Amino acid sequence: MEQVYQMNGYKLHVIHTKKFKTNMISIKFQNHLTRETATQRKLLSLMLNMATSSLTSQKEITRFLEEHYGASLNTSVSTKGEASILSVSSMFINDHYIPGKGALLGDILQLLNDVFYAPYVFENAFNDKILKLRKKELVERIESLKDDKFSYALDRTFEMMGEGNPLEITSMGYVDDIKNIDGKDLYQYLLECLENDKKDVYFVGDFDESYLELFNQHLSFPRNNNEYRSYYIFSNQRDYPQEIIEIQDITQAKLSLGYKVDCDRLSREYYAMVVLNAIFGGFSESQLFQVVREQHSLCYYIHSSYDAYNSVMVVVSAIESNNYKQTVALIEQELNKLKDGQISHDLISLAKNMLIASLEKSVDSPSTLLAMNYANELIHRDESIEEYINHIQSVTKEEMIKAAQSIELDTIFLLAGKDYNENN
């Protein structure tokens, strides 16, 4: 599927297809996720798409993109276990669909180059006015995440559960760090990233080998052979689950349960965990959905997700505050059933079909195609979608029981309303 070209300082991964109306280019910078650099990295991502030395304001950049038929320029930071990924991407429509004669690729590549090599700096420092603005916005964004009660409950769970592990570090950054970062530090940090990060560039769309010339002309980076880890196995000293209850003035409580999963991403158990998670709470036919929502009407929403990079699983639900103990008991009961091997064959087929269908559909989206290919790069494994599907299909009940037994409840977090009565 993927064709790889060695370029100056990066590998160019080309996923060639004519079925989309657009082309997508994504530049990935990978390094360690650390508490010390988390905020800088986030702030850097917020600065990079605001301005360049030739397009000196958000207004100018936006006008440039509009002129190029609504091309996009997005930056983001995400975490994958121990790794922090800084992405700069652009999606733009294929020249074929532009009325009249037009060619967008060269201009887009130049823009991407300028983002890194011609940022809006003066005397080796990022523009102060823009930095001040972005810092303010970042503080507001971090604060307003607390307004999203689901998100807040989840973040608190990871914070409380993840002590001593990359899990506790958020890619959003920390309010306390923000005021101490100045434009000079941040520009230095950009230079360090250019020097030290592992770089991969992805192209998804109607590719022609003549484009390589344009890439060589517009985009090159310093070379290095650095490799960084991503997935790891979560562990801590806690033997008994911890329970944290917070009260806020809300109508509906948000419950989140964090589980440690002793499973290596590269092992066969990984595929068993993926199927098991689906069966447990990963879709609408799952045990949690059927028991907690359909049978007991305790919630409208309940879902479990498995993060293989951090090797943890989390269950989230929205319930009446006073159904807390009953809900937790039901969730634990369902997990114990899985540990005992009470897994119906019908549900196993259903879960596998659902997962496989998801995977098959992933080729229909440029960003998902890209993400799947990049995931292979992160775990240093070259696995095609077909191979992954075969692994899922061949998972056995015994493997799933073993996977279930490697799951241990670590943290319960309840964000309850004022009507919560701990004596019920």
Place this chain on the structure above:
Amino acid sequence: MKTINYKRIDETLYYDQLENGLKVYILKKENFSKTYGLFSTKFGSIDTTFIPLGEKTMVKVPDGVAHFLEHKMFELEDGDASYEFAKLGASTNAFTSSSRTAYLFNTASHEKECIELLLDFVQDIHLSDENIEKEKGIINQEINMYDDDPDWRYYFGSIQNLYHNHPIKVDIAGTNESVNKTSKKDLERCYHTFYHPSNMILFLIGDLDIEETFSLIQKNQELKSFDNPQEIIKEDVIEPRDIFKQEEILKMDVIMPKVMMSLKVNEILKNPIDKLKREVAMNLLLDILYSESSVLYEKWIQDEIINDTFGYSFTQERDYCFIQIGGDTKKPQLFKSEIQKSVENIDDFSIDEDQFERVKKKNIGSLISLFNNLESTANLFSRYLLEDVLVFDLLETMMNVTLEDVESMKPLLQKKYMSCFIIEPK
């Protein structure tokens, strides 16, 4: 069967209307592995007062019936439609809006079975007093979830405050009271009336065999019998021009205030193409005024009146039409007065040709790239088909819009028809 080949973006749409009135559309997407099917009815939360099929007098059903029906639809005589789709490797979902209800499936295999299942489970409903009571608990939880969501509250609250009588002010899921009052008879009446094939559209998108698929659908529908199609008579709403409430402040557990300005547009158009022209021109005007590339946006960001949550939209469906402009802000009063000022001064706001061309290109590019996504394409087509136009017409209208068209939108923005909804921290 008709074939519409839209050469500009290499897309081909196939269409047929069956004897029972059902309209079927297939957009063929070669080399995509997914097939997406959307079965929608022109029945939404606003349709609460109507003459039921086979009856003679107008009835009013409790608020939230369209949404309630959506919840009940998945129950089969023996089993559950979600489960049946899951067995086929497909995922399924549904949603209710002010103006429509839609049921969908998304699959990479067993397309034929999925299409039939979609038709069968929606064209059949099993209502029992027991299953209705049980659903009330779940729906009430859903209402509570939305009640806690400040983004939903200010979005919907700002619409409610524009209208005195129009049922657009009815909450989509209803209220806890209206849900509890909903009877089996209410649900049956609505189902029988609004789920008649002549009131519905089936939209399929994927790498499908056209002949086979139409033949499959035809056969499926021939085996079923429906009453003769009849025009559905709904209440004629008398809505005064002025707005219901000028300002509302709601205190919620939020970190930062949120403000949503809403603007009522009273001149309701009937002709679908005129509506399309207005929509395109209005969206361009709003983009020129308020998008990230605008002078106002830059100023408001600098003055810290708005942040990157700032957004705006134009809604024109059935017989209602409004604009919304909102976002998070630390300066709610200033936010409000700045937006009001921008509307008051609209006649003095001059648009140059470059600005217009650039924003036009952006909109064209955005619409073309939407065709990458089967789900968005199906959704957009269905929404516009219920308004009697094709998305192809939308793109053509965009290609042909002029600066004069955009200028002609200005008189529709008037301060006296504006309302303000503020969410403040406790």
